[in-house]
Amino acid sequence: MxxxxxxxxxxxxxxxxxxxxxxxxxxxxxxxxxxxxxxxxxxxxxxxxxxxxxxxxxxxxxxxxxxxxxxxxxxxxxxxxxxLKLPEPIVSVIPVLYGGEMGPDLDFVARHNNLSPEEVIEIHTSADYLFYMLGFTPGFTYLGGMSEKIATPRLKTPRTKIPAGSVGIAGSQTGIYPIESPGGWQLIGRTPLKLYDPLRETPVLFQAGNYIRFKAVDKEEYERIGALVQENKYTPETYPLLTKEGKN
Amino acid sequence: MAEIKVNKPGFLTTIQDMGRVGYQQFGMPVAGAMDPFSLQIANALVGNDPGEGVLEITMMGPELEFSGEALIAITGADLSPVVNETPVPMWQSFMVKTGDVLTFRGLKKGCRSYLAAAGGFQVPLIMGSKSTYLKGNLGGFEGRALKAGDILKINSGDIKLKALSGAYLPEKLRPIYGNSYTVRVILGPQDDYFTQEGIKTFLNSDYKVTNEADRMGLRLEGPKIEHKEGADIISDGIALGSIQVPGHGSPIVMMADHQTTGGYTKIATVITPDIGLMAQAKPGDTIRFVPVEIEEAHEILKEYYKVLKEGVVLPSPPPKITKPAMTYNLRINGKEYHVVVEEMWDS
Structure with missing residues (x-):
């Protein structure tokens, strides 16, 4: 600095x-x-x-x-x-259905890092990611803090269509696709949350400067949350970030 | 309420205003008119707020059929507009009526025309704006460019339409479009990433607009601009008119739909009053960049705002009607006075 x-x-x-x-x-x-x-x-x-x-x-x-x-x-x-008194950063929990058709590259990420798919999920869900900034496309989240243990290079040939909500890994970054778009990230799962909705009062669900944490859910839970999101009735779980100072 | 039926859409016709301001922190591009000067003048000519939504018409014009009376004005690129096959003026407002068909005979100069209608078009505001953001499929008319069969409704304002008909922007205030443009820039924010030679190349060469020129940005080709080391930076914010120079050394001018952040060095930024000229440059035209200092740029900006605010000449009010005058011959103290008395009232 x-x-x-x-x-x-x-x-x-x-x-x-x-x-x-x-x-x-x-x-x-x-x-x-x-x-x-x-x-x-x-x-x-x-x-x-x-x-x-x-x-x-x-x-x-x-x-x-x-x-x-x-x-x-x-x-x-x-x-x-x-x-200046700033609001304490909060952590928002993002439910993710990992693997299968939602995360077609989970196995590749696991093999690339000599891990099992379960270990990749374990590592991916055990960190608080700082939401550094938004940019590139509306609502695209630049997250920091992913473990190098699951770092994986981008696809050699980008996909032309990636569904909104896809959670991916590119090098040592992880992120979520807010809208359907082309892209070369390794897809490991998908969230039912709508990160970006131009018609919503706050078009973007999370704010830069806060943290997010991924939580693995099963198909049933994914669909239950998805239905609530459709009706605008789902509020993501949040809790205050325990800062290093706070722990002392 | 007047309506416009789109018989043919043209190459790319979208609704644009001054864009979505305040949402870049969410990654949302501003969008809005590529040529904000022509947009604001078009609105002034028909008595709208300067930032009202208008049609942005790109290179090849649409065929538009009117139903109802409307006051319209066309500014920006001259695409040879005709109503019922009779040429109509640019930079001047005029009335159209039911059955009138507006077509464009072809591009004479410039790249983008703007068509304003008094009252504005009836489309929803999204994040405070009527602008179409094509990549996000949002805003304007159903989030897309116009297509054949669309019906555009014109808001009926309380403006006395006919009284404004004939308002014009004087010739000397109209921008000059051609095949080459001189565009003023302020160096930075990353001019220190380039060698002295690189800056010299940038400011002393003609750059040609390539075919890769759209609402997001214009890719230019010309002598390569030399970096000191790399061309990549940690992503930062992009201002309208930023000139990015990636590793290949050719400049890209960031326009209305530009992404909010980017990781390439930006050698300079086009000043606000010249953004409209960049928008009128079409593939094959050449650009020469000249530097101005920030203080000078702010003086130029003042002049620009003055033209936007006061440039349009409204039609002179109808002459006052007077009663026949009475004349008297008066003699006072030996001097003779010829006195004319007339009564005046407003029409």
Missing amino acids: YSEPRFLLAGDKGLNMEFGNEINEKINQKIRATTAAISQKKIPGIKELIPTYRSLLIIYEPLEISLKDLISQLKEIQEGLDS
Whole structure:
């Protein structure tokens, strides 16, 4: 992480606030805190905030706030960041039906790592994944924190159609396809949750900066949850993340 | 309420407004008009809010049949519009009536036309916008481009339509479209990833628009732009008009439907007032990028907003009707006065 954020110009209405040049949880926390502080302060002229792995892209209206004023307000926010009270991150539980037609590549992932399919599921469901950012397509989740024990390269030939809700592995990343799309990730399962629904009040189910945990369910449970999701009656289980500080 | 029946859809005709603002944090592209200047002027010409939804017509125009009276205006690329085979003006509003058929005889210059109708089109707002986002199958008319047989309803506003007919954007304020464009950019955010030679190449070469040019972005070809080391970065946010340069060294200009984040270096960003020009560049046209400093860019932006706000000339109000004047010859203190008295009232 840089000692002070860099301010980079992204055109006449964009300012990119860069916090570091690596992917790590500390940088992401700082970005999350900065984003929350800017939203709380309601700085006039700020139109959009786009947090990513290591930076925050701010879209502003230069006729409502000058670049100079904007930067000085952002610097001020940085100084008061430590005293800012942020909501504790939460963990949302994502039910997944692993293997079979829902996860056609589970066996390949297992063989590739000299594990049994059950061991792959065990490893995949025993970590809290930091939801770093959304991007690429609407609702696509970039998750961090997967065990290298189940890392598997992408498919040599991408599939042309992957169903929404598919859970996959690409290298040492894991993620969920929010909409039907082409893609080259190894598919190990599928969730009945609708991560992305443009007609819902909050189009994306989870928020960057929080965590998710996968939970293996059987076919019956998958179908039961799926039916509730269809009727808009399913709320995913959540619990507070026990931070390292919290455990002490 | 007036309606438009789509007899032929054209190459790609979609409803667009100023896009979905505030949802990029969820990975949702903004979408909206490729040429926001032409969109806002089209709306001003028919008395709409500047960001109302209009038809974006790409290269080959549709055939549209009207039922009911409507005030419309066409801006942007000149696709030779005709109503019932009679040419109609660009950048000027006019009335159409039941049975009128609007067609386009062919592309003269530019790439995208905008057709606004007073009152706007009746389509649902999704995340606050009427824009069609084709990849997400959402917004606009059923989330897709228009096709033959579609019926577009025009909202009946309370605007006195006919009074606005004839509003125009003066010639000197209209953008000039051709086969080559000069587009102003602000260097960054990753200009420090390129060699000095690379920046020089970028700013001193003509780049040609390839066939891979759509609402997401325009791929350009020309002299390769040299990176210092790699072309990949940890993904960060992408602003409208960002110019990505992947490892192959050819620039890609990110347009209305651009993805919200990306992992390639961005050498520069097109300034807002020139986004419309990029949108009018078609495959084969050439682009020359020139740098401006941020302070200058903000001055240019002020001028741009001024044209959007005040550029359109409304038709002069109908002349006042007067009663016949009475004339008197008065003599006061030896001087003679000729006095005309007339009574005035509003029509």
